[in-house]
Every structure is written in structure tokens, then in C-alpha cells.
Amino acid sequence: MKLTGAEIIIECLKEQGVKEVFGYPGGAALNIYDALYKHQNEIKHYLTSHEQHASHAADGYARASGKVGVVFTTSGPGATNIVTGIATAYMDSVPVVAITGQVPTNLLGKDSFQEVDITGITMPITKHNFIVKDVNVLADTIRRAFEIAQSGRPGPVLVDVCKDVTAQYAEYERKEPKKIRKKVFATQEEIEKAIELINSSQRPFICSGGGVISSEASEELIQFAEKINAPVATTLMGVGGFPSTHPNYTGLVGMHGSRASNYAVSHCDLLIAIGARFSDRVISKVDRFAPNAKIIHIDIDPAEIDKNVSTDIALIGDVKQILKILVENVQKKTNTDWIEMIYEWKKNYPLSYPQDGKLHPQYVVERISALTNNDAIITTEVGQNQIWAAQFYKYQRPRQFISSGGLGTMGYGFGAAIGAKIARPDKVVIDIAGDGSFRMNCGELATAVHYNIPVIVALLNNGVLGMVRQWQDLFYGKRFSQTTLDRPPDFVKLADAYGALGIRVTSPDEVDGAILKALEAGRPTVIDFVIDKDEKALPIVPPGAPIDEIID
Template sequence: MLLTGAEILIKSLIDEGVETIFGYPGGAVLNIYDELYKYKDKINHILTCHEQAAAHAADGYSRATGKVGVCIATSGPGATNLVTGIATAYMDSIPIVAITGNVPKSLLGKDSFQEVDISGITMPITKHNYIVKNVEDLQRIIKDAFYIAQEGRPGPVLIDIPKDITANKGVYKSLITRERCKDKNILNEEAIAEVIQYINDSKRPFIYAGGGIVSSEATDELITFAEKINAPVSTSLMCTSAFPFDHSLYTGMIGMHGTKASNVAATKCDLLITLGARFSDRVISNQNHIKNAKIIHIDIDPAEINKNVKVDSYIVGDLKDVLNRLIPVIDEKKNKEWLDFIDSIKEKKTFKEDDCNELTPELLFNKLNNLNDGNFIITTEVGQHQMWAAQYFNCRNRRSFLSSGGLGTMGYGLGAAIGAQIGSPNKRVFNIAGDGSFGMNCNELATVVKNKLPIVTIILNNNSLGMVRQWQMLFYDGRYSETTLNRETDYVKLAEAFGARGFRVIEKSELDYVLNQAISSKEPVLIDYVINCDKKVFPMVAPGAPINQIISEEDINNN
């Protein structure tokens, strides 16, 4: 069948099961958008206000559903506006396919209008990228792109298509979908035997679980594995929601803003079992901090082994496969003394509303926890509010906490919320924002309203760039350089201007009513939740310090 490149593209996307695309049209992709118009009964296109939000929406869609997210932009600035979203997906190993238009082949390399070498620009932040030079290659490239985005360690793939390729005609035919082999894990038997021996010999095992657990859909296996060896479990930010928050073995988040139990356990264990995590500098990056433990690292990406921390034993492979291989053959353990010690340092969550005289993050998330019936998805921007959400919100279902971990992208949350809500229409999506981050993407409220998405955005409004201000207080003697915003923005009026409902909460007595109104509403809602600018995120570990050297709020109050 002879079709234009644009037709081949759209049909190929349908073949890959794509139902939604997030994007923004322009001259170089007009042929593609003309075909999208013809196929609008099969592919839902969400027009964002800015291409960066299209990339974040594709990312959020993928994180919430486990599918590949797809975004599209025109050449030049349209393509470069995708870059931050692509980098965000790359750092967090999220499978998206980004499609960009470009000038016709004859104009490439001539500084033509709206021409940019997007393939060169994105080479360091994609698993792979393509410039389509022949329409006959387009169908194969699309199929390969979806395969590469998902196989092994997931990540973004970019396809750059010159405009004449979308107009030229080529043969469209049935192609066999390549099965994801996960490298068919020719698992190293010696490595497996060695890991088993380390686990069986350990008296104080401790699990540090990362985003690989989510990517490999290995939550059930992680629970079974942890219960069999009775090992406490900590999670990275990327693994939040992948282990039950109320499980007796769960110690909470690990790292700079991790719990005391997680951070101390990492330094007291005799075996650190790292699953699908990369030893980020915000978690554990100094070998000396965990020098008393043997370290096992299981990851699908061989490049991560011994990159940041030298390990004693490792297995390269898909976590679901590896854990299913280990569970039947490892010894069952009790570890009573070790678990008793962990329980003794766990900080019990005991929040009493009557003890709270002002609006605080704890109060907000306690209310949300009480209202959550297991149907909530949380997206976050980046900053103090992000850490408070990770610390205080009790995720009751998998893939329910979406946050920019590796890149720390302010402006991520609202775009991601759009993607999550489109991908999970029966869930209630909350975007947790700070007033600083919200200013970077508030225009996407127009997208939310236009598409009648019942997203609730909650701005923890402290009139400052809170996380940077916190560092300035702790490490720069309180020199608050450009972190006090002093903006006169009325977020309630702003929400109403976009067509959303707006509420402001400045008193405790208002909160229940506002949250109930927001949750019962079928339309977009924004809540301006006003908090003190001096509220800090604790516990905290100073950059470069051992993770068990924990700064608490009491430490600050006592200098």
C-alpha cells in the first residue's frame, strides 16, 4: 500500500497501540497534523500551551499507565522546547517517543528558518534518536523507536522527520512487532550463586529499592523477597508508591530527606541490597558512609554497576526476572534482633490536628490521606512541597506518585498531571506545587480546563523559593538572595481567569470544606494553601555528609 510519510506515521502509531498524543502544531509538522485530523476518531490529540508540557504530559502518561508516552512538536523552537521534558524522562528512565518535524532535507544544514539539529542536541539525553532520510525507512524506525524506548532500561527516543519525508510516498506494510527480550537475561549463574550466598550469610540485610522496581512491575516480587528474608525496605523518591506504606518492613524514603530509620539502617546493616537504583548523590554516593556493609547491586543497566559505589556482588538483569529467580532458593530468615533495632528507631507517624495551630504540610497531607480511597494519583513540582509530599502522603496504589527525581524539573507537575489524568481517567489526580514551580507552568491550566480534566492543583504557597531559601538559611547564614518572591499574584483569580474553580485556605477551619469541594467537583480546581515562609523540610542530611548525620528541626531550634 503506497501512502505518504504522514499517513505511514499515523498508521504506525496506531499499530503500536497509541491512543493519545500530546503536542503543538507548526509548519514542519502540518502534513502530520492533517493526518491526525483524519484519524481523530482513533488518536486523541491533546493540545498543550507549550511544548515542554507536551513532553511532561507524555512522561506522566507513561508513569501512570506503564505505556509509552508520545509527544510531537514542530522544528526549531518547537523541538528545543521539548528538550527539558526529554531530559526529565531520560534521567528517570521513562519510555517516551518524541516526534519532531524539521525543514526539508534539501534545506538541512543551511540555517534555514526554524531549523535546528535536534538530533545532535538530544543525543546525550535520549536512548537513541533518528533523522528520517528516506520515507521507506519511516515505518521501521517507528517500530524500532517503540521497542528501544521499552527494552532494557526504559527511556526516551526521538524521531526527527524532515517535512518532505511526510509528503513523499512509500510502501506501508504489516510489520511483525519485536518482542521485548529484556536481554533475555542470560543471567550469570556464578553471579546469582554469589548473591544468594551473601543473602544467606547476612544477619542484618537492608533493601534500598529504586525506580527499577516500578519499571519492571516488580512490586509483588519485592514484597515477597523482603518478607522471605525479613529485610527492612527503604525506597528512593522514584520508588515511592511501589512498596506498601503501612507494611511492617517499610522504613520510608532514604537519602537527603529520608527517614531516620532508613538512613541509619543503611549504615548499620551488614548487607545492602540495592534493587534498580543508581546510588544518586541525593541518596548514597560516598562509599565510606556504608563501609561496614557488603553491597549487592541488581540492575538492568550494566553501566550503573560500580559507577558511583563499588559493590561486592551484582547481577545484571530485569528485576522481576531476577527476584523470581532468587525467591525460591534464598533462605527464609527471622532477623528478630535486627528488626527490633529498626523498630526502635522508626519515627512513628503520630499527627494530632489539635496540636497544630497553623496551616502546615503535615495537616494538608493528613487530610488527603484520610480522604484517599486508593484512587489518588499525586504529581509534584520540585522543591519543599515535593519532599513533603514524599514524606507525608500515604500512597495506596501503584504508579500513584509521579515526580521528577533525577533532573529535578520545576514545571513538571501540571504537565505530568495532564498526562496522568488522560491515561487514568478513573483516578483523582492532584498536582502538588510550590508557588515558585507553579509560575513556570501555570499556563497549562488552560489545557486542563479546555479538556475538562478534574485535576486538583494545590499550591503550598510560602511566597518564596522554599528549598533554595532553606539552603540559604542552613549554609549561607540566612542571606536570602532572590528567593523571597513577594509576588502579588492572586492565584484564585488566576484560576478563575483560566476557567477553573479557585479556593484560598488561610485558616485551619477552611480546609475540610475546600478539600471536600475540590474532590466532589468534576471540574478543574486550584487551592491556594498559604503557609509560613520559614517552614522547613526535615529531616535533612547536609550535602556530602554521611546519611546518618541527620539534621532535625530540634537541631535547628537549638542551633
């Protein structure tokens, strides 16, 4: 049958099982939105207050569900406003498809109104992107975008569609989506060498990254760790991939890693990195990272192998499939002395904070964890709030911790929380935020209230740009340049102005009541936890120092 390009876009989304999209309309996308209007009972569109947060919502939706998140925008500034969201998804390997309107083909390259080369701009931060100038290739382009976003190492794909293409007619025939196959590229010889290294190791240590979550390999990781009796640390992106209550869990690794994790890296004889990319925040001083260890690196992306750290054996392929092979073939270990050393470090160097009767952010996160039975989906902004949320909430499963790791995008968490709640309406969703980040995205309160999306913002309000101030305190001689936020708004009044519930907490004995009130409210809520401006996210490894030289 013949359909317009706009109708073809909608039909292709339906093929892919898309039920929700996020976006903001404009002139070049009007035909798409007109077609969407006719299918509003099949695909629900969420209109955000800003395009950037539409892209973050699509990202949070994808992370919480494991599906592809979809964002619509118009051309020009509408398209450029999602660049930060696309880069966030790219750095953290999140499958998002962005569909942008573009000026008509006869106006391309003429500095037309709201024209920008969005494919050129996003080329470095997408897995692939397309500009569609021919309606006859539109359907296959949309299908290809979804396939690319999900295959191999996931990531964002952008499809830019000229306005005249969305109005033209072409033949459309429904097709079933291609199945995404999970592949192992490692050779039998490489796998056997890895098994030999694991079997001969006396002090194995596992560093689990976001790839474990992307490949749905959490159960296989638990089986593998238990069989070789190895301690497990996670990168920030790997939080939730291994239960934080498991006795073998040692916490974060790297700049804000626990002493147990960082000491284990420094003393192990075999480091097994699984779905992790050895970022600078993990390895710090390269020549002092895992100095006594052979390194096995398991990853879907061959470009990550030997990029930051030289490895002894690389197993390239889907993490889940490779772990299944290893679990079946490695020998069961006891490693009694090694595990006892790990337990001793955990006992002697626990994460802690002052017990002085004051309101501390770590206590707030602990109480959120307890009062949600460790079962909520937690999104974060970026900064100290992000580290406290990763350290003090007891995560039990993958896709429970949602945060901008690679790009470190302030303003990410609230949009992501909205997307996550739409993806998982059965779960409590809480954005653990800093006041600096919340100033960037608080306009999305209008979105949450309008669609009655009962997300909770737990605002750790220290009146400063906390992480930057912390670095100024520790490394810049206490020269606090432009990090004090001595200005409005009153966040409780702001919540009320948007029609949300606002609660202020200034002492520890108010914490539980405020959290329970927010959980029972069934509506968007902002809890303003007023904390001291000099709270620190600790431990921390000074930049460039070995990861076992820790300030805590």
C-alpha cells in the same frame, strides 16, 4: 499500499496501540497534523499551552500507565522547547517517543527558517535518536523507536522527520509490534553467590528504586522482603514500589531520608539495592555510605554497576525476573533483633511537624491522603512540595507517585498530572505544587479546562522559592538572595480567569472542606494553601555529610 510519510507515521502509531498524543503544531509538522486530522477518531491529540508541558504530559502518561508516551512538535523552537521534558524522562528512565518535524532535506544545514539540529542537541539525553531523510525507512524507524524506548532500561527516543519526507509516498505494510522480552544476564554463579550472602546475613537491608516500578516487580519485592524479613527504604523514584503502610517500610533514604532508613544503611551488614542507581542524593558522603555492609546491586543497566558505589555482587537483568529467582531460593529469615532495632528507630524518630494550630504543609498532605483513601495518583513539582508529598502521603502501589527525580524539573508536575489523568481517568490525580513551580506551568490550566480534565492542584503557597530559601537559611547564613516571590498573581483569581475552580485555605479547619469540594467538583481546581515562608522539608542531611548525620 502507498501512503505519504505523514500517513505512515499515524499508521505506525496505530500499530503500537497509541490512542493519545500531546503536542503543538507548526510549519514543519503540518503534514503530520493534516494526517492526524483524518484519524482524529482513532488518536486523540491534546494541544497544550507550551511544548515543554506537552512533553511532561507524555511523560506523566507513560509513568501512570506503563505505556509509551508520545509528543509531537514542529522544528526549531518547537523541538528545543521539549528538550527539558526529554532530559526529565531520560534521567528517570521513562519511555517517551518524541516525533519532531524538520525542514526539508534540501534546506538542511543552511540555517533555514526554524532549523535546528535537534538530534545533535538531544544525543546526550535520549536512548537513541534518528533523523529521517528517506520515506522508505520511516515506518521501520518509528517501530524501532518504540522498541528502544521500552526495552532494557526504558527511556526517551526522538525521531526527527524532514518535511518533504512527510509528503512523499512509500509502500506501507502493517506489522505487529515486537514483544519486549525481559532478560536476566546474571550468571548462575553470580546468583548463587548473592543467595549465599543473603542467607548468611544477619542485618539485611533493601533499597528499592524506580527500576522496581519500571519492571512491574512490586509484588516480587514484597515477597522477597517478607521472606528474608528485611526492612525496605525507597529512593524518591522508588516511592510506591513498596507499600508505605507495610511494617517493614522505613521511608525515604538519603538526603531527605528518615532516621530509620539512614541508620539502617549505616548499621546493616548487607545492602541490597534493587533498581536504584546510587545517586548523590542517596549516598551523600561515599566513603561513609553503608560502611559495615556487603553490597548486592540488582539492575538492568550494566553502566550503573560500580558507577557511584563499589558493589560486591552485581546481578544484571530484569528486576522482576531476578527477584523471582531469589524468592524461590533464599532461606526464610527471622532476624528478630535487627527488625526490633528498626521498629525502635521508627518509633523513636517518626516524621513529625509542630502541633501548634497553624496550617502546615505536612498536615495538608496527610489530609489529602486520608480523604482520597490513599488511592490518588500524586504528581509533584520540585522542591519542598516534592519531599512533603513523598513523606506524608501513604502510597499503596506503584505508579502512584509521579515526580521529576533525577533532573529535578520545576514546572513538571501539572503537565504530568494532565497526562496521568488521561492515562488513568479512573483515578483522582492531584499535583502537589509549590508556588514557584506553578508560576512556570499555570498556563496549562487552559488545557485542563478546555478538555475538561479534572486534575487538582494542591498549591503549598509559601510566597518563596522554598527549598532554595531553606538552603540559604541552613547553609548560607540566611542571605535570602532572589528567593522571595513578593508579586502577583492571586492564584484563586487566576484559576477563575481560566475557568477553573479556585479555593483559598489559610487555617487547618478549612483543609478538609476545601479538599472535599475539589474532589466533588469534577473540574480542574486550584487549592491555594497559604503556608509560612520558613516551613522546612526535614529531615535533611547537609550536602557532603554522612547520611546518618541528620538535621531534623
